[in-house]
Amino acid sequence: MVLDKGKLNVLGHIVGETSHSKIRFTSLRPPRVGEYVLVEYPPSSNGDLVLGIVERSNIGNPSLMVEGITPRYVEKAERLNLERNNYMIGQARLLGWVKPLIKDRKLITPNYPPKPGARVYEASPEVLRGIFERSPNEGWIRIGELVNHKGVPVYVNVSSIVSRHLAILAVTGAGKSNTVGVLVDRIVNELDGTVLIVDMHNEYLEIAGPGKTRIVEPKMHPANLSLQEYYNLLRLDPQASKQRMYLRKAYRELFQKGIAQKEPEKFLEKLEELIETYLAKYKGDAKSISDLLNKLSELRERYEGRLLSIDAPTRLEQVIEPGMANIIKLGDVDEEVADVVVSHTLKWLLEERKDYVMSSGGKGYPVPVLVVVEEAHVLIPRNRSTLTKNVAARVAREGRKFGVGLALVSQRPKNIDEDALSQTNNKIILKLVEPNDKRYVQNASETLSEELMDMLSDLNVGEAILLGMMTPIPALVKIDKAKRKTTGSDIMVHLEWRKWREKQGELEAETPDPFDLMN
Amino acid sequence: MKDYLLEIALRKAGIIRSRVSEANLEPLRRVVEEYWKPYEPREIEPASYSAVDGSHNRVDFKGYTLYAVMGYGLARINDRVVEAPVGDVDLLLPPGVSERIQLYRETAEAIAAYKVSRSDLLMIDGSLKALLIHPRPLAGELALRSAINKAEERLGEEFFQEYWEGINNGLEGIRGESLVVDPFYSKKIIFSRGLLSSDDRGIIALLEYVEKLMVLRRVLEENIDEDRSRIVYISKTSRTMEYFKKAEIGEKDVVPVISDILLFTYFTEKPGYSKPLIIPLEEVKRLPDTGVLARIIRGFYDEVGIALTFTRIIEGGPVFKLEIPVRIASGGPSMEELESLIRRFMDYMKGLEVNGYPYPLIEVDKASKITRGDMHTIAQSIGLLPQITGREVLEEWF
Ligand SMILES: Nc1ncnc2c1ncn2[C@@H]1O[C@H](COP(=O)(O)OP(=O)(O)OP(=O)(O)O)[C@@H](O)[C@H]1O
Ligand SMILES: [Mg+2]
Numbered sequence A: 001m002v003l004d005k006g007k008l009n010v011l012g013h014i015v016g017e018t019s020h021s022k023i024r025f026t027s028l029r030p031p032r033v034g035e036y037v038l039v040e041y042p043p044s045s046n047g048d049l050v051l052g053i054v055e056r057s058n059i060g061n062p063s064l065m066v067e068g069i070t071p072r073y074v075e076k077a078e079r080l081n082l083e084r085n086n087y088m089i090g091q092a093r094l095l096g097w098v099k100p101l102i103k104d105r106k107l108i109t110p111n112y113p114p115k116p117g118a119r120v121y122e123a124s125p126e127v128l129r130g131i132f133e134r135s136p137n138e139g140w141i142r143i144g145e146l147v148n149h150k151g152v153p154v155y156v157n158v159s160s161i162v163s164r165h166l167a168i169l170a171v172t173g174a175g176k177s178n179t180v181g182v183l184v185d186r187i188v189n190e191l192d193g194t195v196l197i198v199d200m201h202n203e204y205l206e207i208a209g210p211g212k213t214r215i216v217e218p219k220m221h222p223a224n225l226s227l228q229e230y231y232n233l234l235r236l237d238p239q240a241s242k243q244r245m246y247l248r249k250a251y252r253e254l255f256q257k258g259i260a261q262k263e264p265e266k267f268l269e270k271l272e273e274l275i276e277t278y279l280a281k282y283k284g285d286a287k288s289i290s291d292l293l294n295k296l297s298e299l300r301e302r303y304e305g306r307l308l309s310i311d312a313p314t315r316l317e318q319v320i321e322p323g324m325a326n327i328i329k330l331g332d333v334d335e336e337v338a339d340v341v342v343s344h345t346l347k348w349l350l351e352e353r354k355d356y357v358m359s360s361g362g363k364g365y366p367v368p369v370l371v372v373v374e375e376a377h378v379l380i381p382r383n384r385s386t387l388t389k390n391v392a393a394r395v396a397r398e399g400r401k402f403g404v405g406l407a408l409v410s411q412r413p414k415n416i417d418e419d420a421l422s423q424t425n426n427k428i429i430l431k432l433v434e435p436n437d438k439r440y441v442q443n444a445s446e447t448l449s450e451e452l453m454d455m456l457s458d459l460n461v462g463e464a465i466l467l468g469m470m471t472p473i474p475a476l477v478k479i480d481k482a483k484r485k486t487t488g489s490d491i492m493v494h495l496e497w498r499k500w501r502e503k504q505g506e507l508e509a510e511t512p513d514p515f516d517l518m519n
Numbered sequence B: 001m002k003d004y005l006l007e008i009a010l011r012k013a014g015i016i017r018s019r020v021s022e023a024n025l026e027p028l029r030r031v032v033e034e035y036w037k038p039y040e041p042r043e044i045e046p047a048s049y050s051a052v053d054g055s056h057n058r059v060d061f062k063g064y065t066l067y068a069v070m071g072y073g074l075a076r077i078n079d080r081v082v083e084a085p086v087g088d089v090d091l092l093l094p095p096g097v098s099e100r101i102q103l104y105r106e107t108a109e110a111i112a113a114y115k116v117s118r119s120d121l122l123m124i125d126g127s128l129k130a131l132l133i134h135p136r137p138l139a140g141e142l143a144l145r146s147a148i149n150k151a152e153e154r155l156g157e158e159f160f161q162e163y164w165e166g167i168n169n170g171l172e173g174i175r176g177e178s179l180v181v182d183p184f185y186s187k188k189i190i191f192s193r194g195l196l197s198s199d200d201r202g203i204i205a206l207l208e209y210v211e212k213l214m215v216l217r218r219v220l221e222e223n224i225d226e227d228r229s230r231i232v233y234i235s236k237t238s239r240t241m242e243y244f245k246k247a248e249i250g251e252k253d254v255v256p257v258i259s260d261i262l263l264f265t266y267f268t269e270k271p272g273y274s275k276p277l278i279i280p281l282e283e284v285k286r287l288p289d290t291g292v293l294a295r296i297i298r299g300f301y302d303e304v305g306i307a308l309t310f311t312r313i314i315e316g317g318p319v320f321k322l323e324i325p326v327r328i329a330s331g332g333p334s335m336e337e338l339e340s341l342i343r344r345f346m347d348y349m350k351g352l353e354v355n356g357y358p359y360p361l362i363e364v365d366k367a368s369k370i371t372r373g374d375m376h377t378i379a380q381s382i383g384l385l386p387q388i389t390g391r392e393v394l395e396e397w398f
Helices: A071-079 A098-103 A125-132 A158-164 A176-191 A227-233 A241-256 A264-281 A283-303 A335-358 A387-402 A418-423 A435-443 A450-458 A493-510 A514-518 B002-011 B013-022 B026-035 B097-115 B141-155 B159-174 B185-192 B198-223 B260-267 B282-286 B292-301 B335-352 B359-368 B372-381 B391-395
Strands: A010-015 A022-027 A036-044 A047-060 A087-097 A119-122 A140-146 A153-157 A166-169 A195-199 A213-216 A325-329 A369-373 A404-410 A426-429 A463-467 A475-479 B036-038 B049-061 B064-077 B080-092 B121-125 B231-235 B272-274 B277-280 B304-312 B319-327
Touching: A010 A087, A022 A119, A036 A087, A047 A098, A047 A450, A071 B359, A087 A098, A098 A125, A125 A153, A140 A176, A153 A158, A158 A176, A158 A369, A158 A387, A158 A404, A158 A426, A166 A176, A176 A195, A176 A325, A176 A369, A176 A404, A176 A475, A195 A335, A227 A241, A227 A335, A227 A387, A241 A264, A241 A283, A264 A283, A325 A335, A335 A369, A335 A387, A335 A404, A369 A387, A387 A404, A387 A418, A404 A418, A418 A435, A435 A450, A450 A463, B002 B013, B026 B036, B026 B260, B049 B097, B049 B359, B049 B372, B064 B097, B064 B359, B064 B372, B080 B097, B080 B359, B097 B121, B097 B159, B097 B198, B121 B335, B121 B359, B141 B159, B141 B198, B159 B185, B159 B198, B159 B292, B185 B198, B198 B231, B198 B292, B260 B304, B260 B319, B272 B335, B282 B292, B304 B335, B319 B335
Parallel strands: A166 A404, A166 A426, A195 A325, A195 A369, A213 A325, A369 A404, B049 B121, B121 B231
Antiparallel strands: A010 A022, A010 A119, A022 A087, A036 A047, A036 A119, A047 A087, A140 A153, A140 A475, A426 A463, A463 A475, B036 B272, B049 B064, B064 B080, B231 B319, B272 B304, B277 B304, B304 B319
């Protein structure tokens, strides 16, 4: 019914040589890049229409295609009504047969080309609704609507996001956090999903609403940290081999002698005491040992009782509460510390999920989790190793089996670890300008064509290209505006200044002029 | 090969150089001095103007030819731009295919010109004189007579009167129409009168030729008033040697034989024009001087002449040929009137010029061009060529 060609508007006709994946067509109006078209095929078991997406749109004018053209030339041509000669050509990529897309939700790409001269129709809202509209009952949430077909809602598949991961990439201010806001709100409220957000700038507010959002203070029990984690917290890089050696010695001793197990609440204290005893014992290395001690006491001063706390949660559910949006605030800690916190939590999560799946629910963490990593280029960088990067690589590989999904958010795609990025099958790409960023993203995506990539610089705030298994077909989408205030908004600089000036004015008015008193 | 030729050139260097100095350019320079008038045109855009051009192309199959012809007129009149395409696509059987296609194209151009008539300046690409030449089957005096006799026998004594009226009605009918599927009246007659045997070839040629002359008459009538002409034929290339012929060349002079265009191109640089020569329309004079045809065609063309001149609009720009049809019945315009007409045309053209050439002619040249690719598309879309896109395969069909 929706495929009655008689009801479709003809946009133009195919010209030139065709292939099974690309066509060029003359058009009655300039086709919009990112708009869908329906291409006529000879009838087959898959129907007689193939869906395509416009990747390029050109208007040409033979009168002006002249070598060495001058302003005078154009001026004279203008007098003879140049536009008369305009021709419009669109280029579209063929995505798949319409009938199976709507009926069986299956994307079957055509394996033979359409005929030159065949009709190209505008994609009607009915056809597009048939393709994009999905139900929350089947695990889909709405993310926005098609940019070029207003009113056609676009849904994404959350199972696919969790099992195949996601990257949200854009220049700053293009709408990444808003996208996270929309996704998280709906995942939590419509699907009772569980989300952990790694908030590097303490920017997220009640993203999923008051009863459904938890702010999680990062806390780790000192006795639960691995040696490697201490190396990182103390910034002992591999060159500091002596300091590492004495720390390792003390750390092992505490466990071997059962002190760590007996008095875990005194772990840091005992560690410091033990290392102090090394000072006398290993005089030759006194310098290294006292350096180590300094660092240790600095760490305790800064974080003990807060980040390193003996009342740190012992059960993962206390950190990531099921059915909630859990936000770990990392805005107040250094990058190294954030790295330890995030890797620690991720590793914990992955292990518990493994336990859960292996024990068929007997133990471990009970539900799948989507982990959103803001500023992913900081914690999962290219050309540098971090603890989070190692865990993330494992999550990316194994998460699918155990229900741990990663959503990497970044404004510097080219600084994200290549492996991690290409493991994200799903992508939401908003405005990107930097050519290297674009190329990097293209390399990490199977389906981002050169032409779509070209578009990225021209996207408006909130407009995105959706790629990957979470969407039935690649789509150019205007992301919904998050219902709740997702993040603190930009500072309105001039208002702040004015506020300050007005306050000063008031103060001055209140302060009696000392000379007045004399009169 | 290059070395080989270079060797020869070097050995003959002396002789070759002496040839240059032997060549006596003086007589040519004198002609140019006598006829060339420097004139710096003013830049005036005419209130209304139009331009016409056309083209043809063909695909040959075994035993028949698919052709397409296109005349295209473009006018700017009262700030409105009007297009007048006139085209035809059909099959032809030999003989005389090339000539007939050429003739159709010329008729199509004339119809297009008629549709954009009555502007202040109608510019037509090509030569008016060349348009009047008889097609080959009618070339000899005898062949022409016999074709006319046969036509009158088959079609009736008064046939050409009806023909003239039919063509006139046709022209009025299509004046405002943008798509005319069958623009040629001759074809309608050929089919309705069953002139299909090879015996009828002479009549067919005559009908087609006469149609062109009749349409052309209407174009000229529309654009030549008693006092002034608004139509000009323009050629960028021409083999005319009317001015060259005026050179006084002595018995012993070694003078290069060159066309008028080259003559003025070599010996002048600045804007200007040559004093016009009036050329009678000799070709038409071979048509009979009695009967219907004489009245409708010869009678008209006898009173028309061509004012021939060569001009250049901007310094260093191209020289091109202008043919301005004028009435010569009552003595014709004076030399002064003619020159003022030429200067006005030059002013107008300067107002429309790009690189020394009127832009509207560039535009209509492009718009009317029928390419080999267009022919492929046409042949394919009507099923004369298989819809195969591999170019190699296509090549085998020609
Ligand atoms: N889909 C949208 N519809 C309407 N407004 C939007 C949309 N997306 C983002 N915005 C607005 O644009 C501004 C920037 O959005 P957002 O904070 O999400 O960008 P960002 O990419 O996360 O930036 P940053 O790199 O600074 O974190 C906000 O004011 C937001 O409200
Ligand atoms: Mg943000």
